[in-house]
Amino acid sequence: MTEQNENSIQQELKTRHVSMIALGGSIGTGLFLASGATVSTAGPMGAITAYLVMGVMVYFLMTSLGEMATYMPTTGSFSEYGNRFIEPAMGFALGWNYWFNWAITIAAEVSAVGLVAQFWLPHVPAWIFSAIVLALIFLINLFSVSTFGEAEFWMSTIKVVTIIFFLVIGVLTIFGVIHSQENVLRNLSVGNHGYVGGFQGVLSVFLVAGFSFQGTEMVGITAGEAKDPSKSVPKAINSVFWRILLFYIGAIFVISALVYYKDPNLLSAANNNDITVSPFTIVFKNAGIAFAASLMNAVILTSIISAANSATYAANRTLYALAKKGQAPKVFSKLSKFGVPWASLLLTVFVGMFAFLSDIKGGSEAYTWLVAASGLSGFIAWLGIAFAHLRFRRAYVRQGKDLNKLVYKARWFPFGPILAIVLSIVVIVLQDPTSFIHFDWEKIAMTYLSVPIVVIPYIVYKIVKKSKLIPLDQVDLDSKVIE
Numbered sequence: 001m002t003e004q005n006e007n008s009i010q011q012e013l014k015t016r017h018v019s020m021i022a023l024g025g026s027i028g029t030g031l032f033l034a035s036g037a038t039v040s041t042a043g044p045m046g047a048i049t050a051y052l053v054m055g056v057m058v059y060f061l062m063t064s065l066g067e068m069a070t071y072m073p074t075t076g077s078f079s080e081y082g083n084r085f086i087e088p089a090m091g092f093a094l095g096w097n098y099w100f101n102w103a104i105t106i107a108a109e110v111s112a113v114g115l116v117a118q119f120w121l122p123h124v125p126a127w128i129f130s131a132i133v134l135a136l137i138f139l140i141n142l143f144s145v146s147t148f149g150e151a152e153f154w155m156s157t158i159k160v161v162t163i164i165f166f167l168v169i170g171v172l173t174i175f176g177v178i179h180s181q182e183n184v185l186r187n188l189s190v191g192n193h194g195y196v197g198g199f200q201g202v203l204s205v206f207l208v209a210g211f212s213f214q215g216t217e218m219v220g221i222t223a224g225e226a227k228d229p230s231k232s233v234p235k236a237i238n239s240v241f242w243r244i245l246l247f248y249i250g251a252i253f254v255i256s257a258l259v260y261y262k263d264p265n266l267l268s269a270a271n272n273n274d275i276t277v278s279p280f281t282i283v284f285k286n287a288g289i290a291f292a293a294s295l296m297n298a299v300i301l302t303s304i305i306s307a308a309n310s311a312t313y314a315a316n317r318t319l320y321a322l323a324k325k326g327q328a329p330k331v332f333s334k335l336s337k338f339g340v341p342w343a344s345l346l347l348t349v350f351v352g353m354f355a356f357l358s359d360i361k362g363g364s365e366a367y368t369w370l371v372a373a374s375g376l377s378g379f380i381a382w383l384g385i386a387f388a389h390l391r392f393r394r395a396y397v398r399q400g401k402d403l404n405k406l407v408y409k410a411r412w413f414p415f416g417p418i419l420a421i422v423l424s425i426v427v428i429v430l431q432d433p434t435s436f437i438h439f440d441w442e443k444i445a446m447t448y449l450s451v452p453i454v455v456i457p458y459i460v461y462k463i464v465k466k467s468k469l470i471p472l473d474q475v476d477l478d479s480k481v482i483e
Helices: 003-007 015-024 035-071 077-085 088-117 126-142 145-174 184-188 198-213 218-225 229-258 264-272 279-286 292-324 342-360 364-373 377-398 415-429 441-448 450-464
Strands: none
Touching: 015 145, 035 077, 035 184, 035 198, 035 218, 035 229, 035 264, 035 279, 035 377, 035 415, 077 088, 077 218, 077 292, 077 377, 088 126, 088 292, 088 342, 088 377, 088 450, 126 145, 126 292, 126 342, 145 229, 145 279, 145 292, 184 229, 198 229, 198 377, 198 415, 218 229, 218 292, 229 279, 264 279, 279 292, 292 342, 377 415, 377 450, 441 450
């Protein structure tokens, strides 16, 4: 084992890896399945409006993260920035929240793998497919980070190519090059000029859009292992935003134009995870592509594996960062000869496997609670990023540093982080406000369990360690991050 492997994670992620990881992290089953339900709920213009607003917020959030990640690239950036720019209690709570979120996501994704694979082999038990994929993901993440980056690059490429193919077919169908029975103008103008359900309809889709964009922030995790984060991170942020916006808005526009919003298949795809009625499948079939269902099933299977692979990487690196700061047992900072935090990886995969086994062995109630506990974790992470950026920029100016020397400067500061904070709080609070009206405590607990899981560790750490908000003139902007 080399000294480099013993002391620090190797920087092996190429620029193309970082860009595709950020892009692929936000394109998954939310687009391939749930996008139809958004059109059905809010109408074509309602769905597009919601995704546009959320897309703008995510862009500003990414610029906030980019400014910090290029100034101080580090593995497990969210907890480190919370520690450095806010207070140690915040870094502790954000780090463990993010780790738990992705560890549970692994279980959810590998469970979905089995269900999707049964499309071709319905008589083979689903857990066999899930176990194979879990083992594969473990091996990918066990070796050098370049192995993970290359695997994620190609899986994300498959998703991107599929969406481009879908958009091309959709545009040709809309302009009559490919014959279709659908009345495009009628479909796009349903309801009140394309809006269905009024403000409430847009708001409900707004919540779904937020979940769809989660994963984009993973570029901050990769910054510590990128060969040249000063170039790769800004490039990823600037290009990914426009591509995600194009793919999501473009796909929803095509779906809205070619599938009537009351088509029952739009909702059944999201509710039943039935790939045969995915909005993508419907459009492909109407265009005369006979193998549409098999094609989309393969793409969705790839998306799920990609999501589980990224979740494993993000959770693994976050736990490693916590251990380096003394906020997790030291063993989790140990690196293998490949420069991978092997102990963190083992615990992460074990938790994912435990949750998965509890689901297939009849412990569905426990599994449901675990998934619910991670439900709002992504939005809480976004809150942490935005708040850390506000503190970072204010400390930077307070200490007399030149903003022009920042490698990457977030646009329209402080509008961006403030918008991210406000909208993230709106999404969190409005998850299920009716449960408070009816005092449905079980529903409240299921929906908002993520909040106390962050707040309680924050308060306990603050009391035990006597953590305090760091004064702006004492924020450490100079010392190197220990990797």
